[in-house]
Amino acid sequence: MFKSKIIILTSVVFCQFAQAQLVNPRDLTGSLGSVVDRVTRVEDKVVSKIDPPFTLSELPAIETLVTTPLEALPDILTIADKINTPLFTEVLVENDWRAVKQQWILLSDIKTETLLLQLGAKVQFRKQYSGLGLTLIHFEMPPSLDSKKALATHLPEEAMASLDRNHIYQTQSQDTMVDGSPIADSLASSQNQAFCDDPVKIGMVDSAINVNHPAFAGKDIKAKSFLPASLTSPSFHGSAVAGIMVGNIAEQPPLLVKAELFSAEVFYRQSDYAQGATLEAIVAGVDWLIRQGVKVVNMSLAGPDNLILEQVLNAVVKKGVVVVAAAGNKGPAAAPLFPAAYESVIAVSAIDKKSQPYRWSNRGAYIDFAADGVNVLTVRGAQEYATESGTSMAAPVVSAAISCVVLKSTDAKLVTKELVFERMSRLIQDMGPEGRDPIYGLGAVLRPYSNFIN
Template sequence: MVRAILIAILFLSPTAAFAQSAPPSTARDPAQTSQTAPSGGRNVVLLPQILADLFGPGQGGDAAPPAPNGASAPTDAAQGGGQGNPATQTPAPIQPPRTSPVTSPRAISGAFVPDEVLVTLDGGAGVAAEVAALFGLQVRSTRVSGLLGQTVARFGIPDGRPVGFVLAQLAGDGRLAARVPNHIFELQQAAGIVNYAFERIALDASEASGETVSVAVIDTALDPEHPALKGVVAGEFDALPDMAVKDRGHGTSISGLIAGQGPFHGMAPGARLLHARAFEGGISSTDVLLSALDWAASEGAQIINMSFVGPENPLFAAACRNAMARGIVLVAAAGNNGPGAPFGYPAAYDGVIAVTATDVHDKLMGQANRGRYVDLSAPGVNVIAPIPGGTDVVTGTSFAAAIVSGAIANLMRAGAKQEPAALATLLARTAVDLGPPGRDEDFGHGLINTKAALAGR
C-alpha cells in the first residue's frame, strides 16, 4: 500500500520528489502538499504529508539528554591532519560509506541530538552553506577531518523536522558522502583498597613505566593540580571551548590510572599524556568526539583511551578505522549497561580493544555489557583512582579500559610490536582464561596478563 502511494506521488509531482525543501528564506512546513519553489535555478519540491507520516517522529526528542554543542574550527582550517604514529606511514584515509537513504527514524538506534545531523562532503564551508540553504538547515560548524579526509558539517534543523526525515531529504544531494545523526555518548562509570590492579594483571608496580610512549585520553577535563598529574600532561585540547568546565572527576581518574605518579602510582608513569576534554555532565556527541580523535591522532598518540559508550555511528567508525590504519591502538570500555544491553561503541568496532571489568576475585562486574565484541578483562571494581582533591574507590569498565591502556604502554616501552592487530593478538594469546574455556561473551579472551605478554612479545 505504501509503495503504491509513493509511486502515485512520484507520478503526480512535476519534478523529482526527493529534490526536497526550500532555502531558509522561503522554507515551508515539510508536511505541506507538493509545491515548487525556485532555488538556484532549480525547481524544489516540498515533500507531501504522506512522507512525513511515513517517517514519523524522531527518536532524539525529549528522550535524549541535551548534548554539548560541537567544538569545531571555523570554515576550512584543517585540524588533525596528523602524523599519527611517527613510525608508521600514513595511508590514504578510508572514506565513510556513502549511506543509503534512511527510510524511517525507527532505524536510528541510540540517543541523538534531536535537532542536528552530521554530513561529510568534499569542499569546504561554501559547499556546506549551499547545502544548508537548499534544505532549510543551519550550518552550526564545519571543519576538515584529518582522519576522514573530508569536511564534517554539523547542520541544525530549525523547523522541528525529525532527524530521520532530514536524513532522507539529504540523500538526494550527491555532494554529500555520508549523512548520520549526531549520536550521544556517555561516560562509563558505575556507582562504587590498596589498588589491587597491579597484582591481578601481573605488572610489577616498582618497574611499571610508560616512558617515551604517547597515550591520549578523551574524557572530561582533568584536575591539572592533582599531585598525581601535576607536570604529567604533555598536551591538552578542549573540544568544548564554549562550555564552562564543571566536571573534572572522571577524566582525573582515567588519566591518573594510566600515567599518575608521585603519591599515586599509575599503570604507566612517565607516559607522554595527551588529554582531550570532550565530555561535560557525562555526555558528548559524535561531532565533539571526532574533533578530539582528530587532535589525538595529529599529536602523535600511540594509544587512545576511550572510556565511553554510545550507538554505532558510521563517521566515528570510519575515523577509528583510519586511526588504527595509522598504527594507533584504540582501547575502549565495553559498557556498564548490563547483560541484555546492545553492543557498546566504539568498543564493538573491529580492531578496537574492548575491555570489561572484574573484581579482586576475577569475578565479572554485574553491570558489565556482554557480547562477542568483548576482548579482555581487567580490574575495574573498587579500584583506587585519583579524583579532584584526593583519591577514591571507583567502579566501571571505564577504569578497566584505563588499566589496559597503561599496560599496553608498558609493553610498547619494552619493545612490543606496536601495530594494533599484532598487539591485540599478543594480549589475547597471553590472557588468563576466565569463565568457560576459550573466548566467551563475558570475559572475552580473559584477564590481561602483562608479564606473560612481555615474555611473549
C-alpha cells in the same frame, strides 16, 4: 503532647454533651474523669507504636527511595554555561538515544551541501580534520526533515552512507565507595607494578584532569578542551581514568612510569550524576590526539552506533593507532554499545579482583579483553583518593598495557588489532570457556602485575 491531649479531651466532651442544655455538675465531673482516662489510654497506645528517635545515619540509602536512576535525564535538556546562557539542547531521538537538537554531521561533498541548503539546512561549519584525513559538514535541519527517513527522500545514497546525528555519549563509571576501609582493602589486593618504564605517548578522550592533584605531581600531562569556550569540563571522571594509567597512588608506581599523556576534554556536566559528550567534540578530540602522535587512544565512554564515529575510528586505526573503549555498564543482557562494538576497536569488559565479572558490565562476542574495574583505587577530587567501578576503569588498564606492547613495533603502520592480540597473548590469562568468550574476550589482564616487559 499536652496540647494534643487538651484538644482531644475538649472534642470528646463536646461530642458527649453537645445535645444537653442543662448539665448536672456532679455528672459532668464524673464524665470528665472518665474521658481523661480514656484519652490517656489512647495516648499510651499511640506512643507505643512510634519508633524511638532516629539519627541521620539510620536513614535508608537514597537509591532505595527513588523510582528512577540518579543519572536519569529529562527528555529535553538545555546545556548552559556558568551564567546560564543556553549553548545547545539535548533531546531524545531514535531508540531513546540522546543527540543535540536537529544537528547532523556528514562527510563533506559540495553537491550534497548545496542540496542541503536548498532543503533549508543551516550549515554551522565545514571543517577539515587533518589528523583524520576527513572533511566534515556540521549542519542543522528544520524540524520537518529532522530524521534519516525524511532526509533519505532528498539525499543521494552516497551521502546517506555517512550521514548521522550529533549524538551524545556518556562516561562508563558508577558511584562506589569513597575514603574509608574499602581503600585499605584495595591496597592489599592491588599492589601493581609498572607495565613498562619506556617513554610512551598515550591519549584519552574524556573529561578534564585535575593536574594539581598530588598523584599527578611531576607527570607529563597535556590537555585541550573541545567544549564551547564558556563551558567547563568536570574533572572527576577524567582524573580517575588518568590516575589508573599515570597516577602515583598510595606510593605505588603508575602503570606507565614515563608516559606523555594527552587528554582531549569533551565531557560536560548534564546533572550532578551524569556527564555527556557530543559526537562533534569527540571527533575534534580524536583528531587532535592523532596530530599529537599518540599510539593508543583510550575512550572510557559509550553510546549509540553512529556512521560518522565509525568512519572516524576506522581512519584512526588505518594510521596504525590502537583505539581501546569501555564495553559499557548496561548489564549482561544489554545490546552492544559503541565505539567498543566496532570491529576496528578493542573492547574491554570489567571484572573484580577475584576475576569474577562485574555485574553491570556489557557482554558479547565483541569483547576483546577484561580487566580489573571493580572498586579500583584511583584519584578523586582535589586531594582525595577513592575506589571507582565500571568498564571506564577497566579500559585504561588495557590501554596502558597495549601502550607498552606497541613500543615493540618498529613500524607504527604495522600496528594492527591482530598484532596487538598476538603480543598481548603472553600477558593475558584465559578465563571461562577455553578461547574467546563473551565475558573475558581473549583473556583478562590481572592485578597484581609482574614481569610484563622484560
